[in-house]
Amino acid sequence: MSADKIGCGFCSKKRRVLNAFELKIGQHISEPGRNKLKYKERKHVLKANYFHHAIIADIKHRTDYEATLVLIHYADVRGFKNGSIQKKEEKRNLKHDEIYTIEYNYSKYTPKEIVRRAKSQIKKGDGKDTVTKDEDEDEDADNHENQTGTIESVFGNYNLFKSNCEHFATWCVLGTQNCFQFGEKRTILLISFIVFALFAIIILSILRLSNSRILEMLTNIPGFAVVGDIIYHPYLIYEFLELKRLHNNKSVCSYCSEEKLYILLTKFILFLLSCSLSLQYMIITVNDPLVPAWPVTILITVIFLIRSAMPFIQSVVKDFESPLTVKSIKVKQLSDVKRGEVIVFRQYGFKHFTIATKVTKSGKISLVHYNKSCLFTRVIEEVEIKLSDKTVWRLDPRKMTVFLPEEIISRVQSRKGEKKWHWRSNRSDHVCYWAVKEQLHMKYYKPKNNEETEIATKSEQKIFSSLEVETMVVHIRNETEIGDVVQFCVNNGTFKKGVGIIIEIRNSKKDPARHKRTFQLSLVMQAGKTITLSWIDIDLNTDTVKVKKFHPVHCNTMEERKNRAIAALFKSDNQTVDNKFKLVEFCVLKE
Template identity: 25%
Template sequence: MATAYRQTHDHPKEYFVETDTDTEDSDFDDFVCSDSGKSLDATIFADLEQLFQSQGSEKNDQPGKLLCEVQTEENIAEIFAEIRKEYKPTEAEWRVSNIDERKDHEAASLLDDAFESVSSEVEKSGSIEGCSSCAESVNVLDVSQFKKGQHISMPGKFGTIYQHHAIVCDVKSTSGTKAELELIHFENKDKSIRIRKGIKTYDLKNKQIYLKHYKKQRYDCQLIVSRAETILEDFKMSKFKKYNFLLLNCEHFATWCVNGEEECFQVQGALQMMVDTLTSALGIGSRVVKVVQQLVIMSTDEIAKTISSAIVPEIVLGATAGVYLLYCLAKTAYLKMAYKKNNLCLTCLKITLKEMWLGFLVFSSTSVVQLLIYTFAVPAIGSGVGIPLVVLSVLLSVALKMSVNTFLRVLRNPFGKEKTKLSRPSQLSIADIVAFSYYRLEHVAIVTDILDVNERAQTARVRCIHYGLPKLLAKRQIVEEEFEMNLVNSSWHKFDVDDTTSYACEKRLSRARERVGEKRWSKTNRSDNFCHWAVVPIARWDNYAFEEVNDKEKKNKSVEPFFNKYPGYIAEELRLGDVVDYKETGVLVRKQSKVDQGKNVVEIDLIITSFWKGERKTYTIDLKRDDIHVMYYKPALCISMQDRVERALYWEGRRNRLLWTTNGFIESCILKEEYLDN
């Protein structure tokens, strides 16, 4: 059984050595952890394996599967109890295995000790088995995206106030924009909320559904379904036997199935919002009281004697800061504990701690500065200038605190922060994404060539394409240049990119070289964003044409047609029928690329609306300098790209009330008839 456990979790065999510690009652060797030296009694697991082999054919082998997943003493005790309940072994059968509650706990303790060193090695290597915090919600645009074992979410009963979560047990059928899914989730039925399995039919035209994309997923799809079915089969004995919208809800269940740890980010987000709201309200309130107090002191000497001793605002502000500090400390301890248990990746740990403590720092620093202004500046300059200064400082502090997290998210590296440090040049390959020091800051580039490799000296010349800075105050542009790599004196890192979801090496290089010379750097188009664009494709589900809906079906206005927009960097990304935002927003009906010296020039025709009338506008765009965006709409609600062009051309030179606004004109060109407001 120890061997089965090791194989299930891909633990290297070299961590365990067999010893000759046979006793008179045992014909099996023990396993000894090579790191801790503690032994693992093989007899217990061999007896269990024998029991499963003799009994497994009569029932399912779910207890055996679960035993291979457990990692704690509590879980092992639960599994032994489940085995006894499921198989109902006779006294003779259990006498052979000679297992009692004491040995249950002993086996659990030994099991944890044996794999303790393996877990520590996994942490040291930076490979975290499961993290739900970095999961991203991906809008489902095509029914072919549904797969068995997925974690999906959708607006709940009361709209977008909350999201309902479920595990896809099976995809029964798909047709057009409709999908018949077998789900395991918390369901309210017969006035009882419990884990249930049921078949639901969803239409992407009328239902907003999201896939949870896990960057670090502990269990594979088959095992996710098995875990969900295990809870379903005996939910009364599981931790999910009683629904609790705060502590054990549908999102807790789904994340537990995927990564083994129940988490609800809706609850966590609501809690963080409450903390931010309370600290802002109490902070601003105490500051306003302090201002009023100071003005009274300045205006009336008799009242001043009484008011000057009142320190209520300072007490409230200090108490708020103290509670905020305790909250940050408690959350830090919780996050670090989750990281040690491999339930949180290093990237999410760093990001969460940075955002939280930076928010606390902003709150504390602005509070101190404002108190100094109220106490010293206002009396010195008078109320005429002091009051506007106070109001301005309060508004600036609120704006600063609200923009901190947004600013950090904008600057976040799209590849994440976990990367492999290079120890020798041979670890680097062409088309890899690397990070190195550039003007004393971490910089990201894509490798195009590796020259003069010297493994002994750990040096090489590396050619890269990146957003370079020729001079300190010059305008950034994409260039291909050579760098000296010396791994003895400097650190180079390589980002791990999933080859199954990225372009091939040749395509990466061709895309990157096509943008050489570009001067469109911005906070959302940095060198790391450029490299991510060159490597990871954007799915274009609007290539698919869906069948028209029945006349009985009505437009569901809760489904918003528009869902995102992306910059256009090369002519290939601009397609006829696209909704393009350049100087004006319109439908692209003609495109012609031009070869110009060092420029990526394209001439386009857009059909736009002007005073209720459709008009054609022609623009010549240098994609290496000019900003242009492509608007993406949900394909389930839209007509084909060719039909978009024909509709836009129909409106050219015509007037109609639908063309009164830009949004109305765009929808009249791209949406199906039944989704138009006639």
């Protein structure tokens, strides 16, 4: 490992394993925790209170949906402080076991080094906590490795708060201990506290306390707000110093560091505003105790709203988070820009993402992006800019699996004319990510038409893994196929929306030249006890189509889905279907 290598877990992504051949040695995986695990049969969803984490040390055997894995993780955990790091051979069957891989843009160590670090923390029977370094492994040292070539013991017995399975797995990959589940739980607890406070105010009103008593209680709130701000101020300083420490230790990438700094600045501004309002109120009441009631009420409400906004800042910022969390490089000269690259510049103070389609010798760059055509409408267009007029960056794609430049340009140009901009889910950065990123896992969605032997799983109960994996927005025609379950929302003169099974796809009669973006879907749909067949005209520049993606281990083949949909349609023509009949389940789920 090189000393300047960055390890960042803040921009990591969790992805469901569709096929056992996606699993690799040295991967960080997570699974639903077995304690109080529930399978909701009506929705075919597996619900867990927490996730367990492990490192794959070896893979002994596997087929498409089964695998025998050698895992290093905290095993035999009982309570909050029992359990140790062990290496165990365990069997997994994707029909029952829901496995996720944690994908890192910035991993500090190679898979081989990750396994070596994981093995170093296994407790030995002779009491030694270190493992001698193999001769063929990397000779670089890190902050936990001494001069004799051994890695010092960092983890002891299991501790929920300081030394749990996620702390261990992230340390193996990144070199630092992180537990991102705690951050999510903390936000939920804070929101719950705010909701509880609102209920408490309602209960006080129900108790019919006198107006003077309620006012007296409310007028004390600014004083408590000041005390809270005094306590909160050191916490903000601690967060800033912690961010600085992570940056100095190369434990956070530049993108995540910038994002976290913006969050801290927003929190600090809200903190100053809350302090100033509280202090101003206290000064006014000292000088004039007979202040009217209505300004007091407004001021207290504003303070309460400001204080309540704190827990929601993180979730709001998440909505603006770009999927392109890779390093940006400043463009110094025209030759630095290549066709098919993601180009970034500032627009109204915000980062704006585009795809370069042409670079001319005159210093102009042709870009495809969401352009603001009028006040409330944005359209994907191809425009030209001069390099001399703007400060421009290009994204380093080495951390991503990307299409070839010509394919990237073809994909993004196919979406020209689209008018579906959305501030949360379909901005220019989302368009660029779709055009650039090659989704290698998509090939595993196609169900295998073979019989597999049932093997024992770690679960004593015969529960099943979740059926639905994700809902994917369709941007070009070849992202749909016969047998898919689709949600559509179209407005071609008359507004229509619904869910159906595709049994046929045709070119559009209105605009056959734009066959990638305009087409017709023949859908079998259910409305109560009636099954119907409808032809839907789709124009992806204005209409929205989403494909529901299901785990292939539970699903029929696409051909079988189509045949079942037609059979359900024929059955409905002859007789009314049962109240409990569900078309999607009938077509998709294996019997």
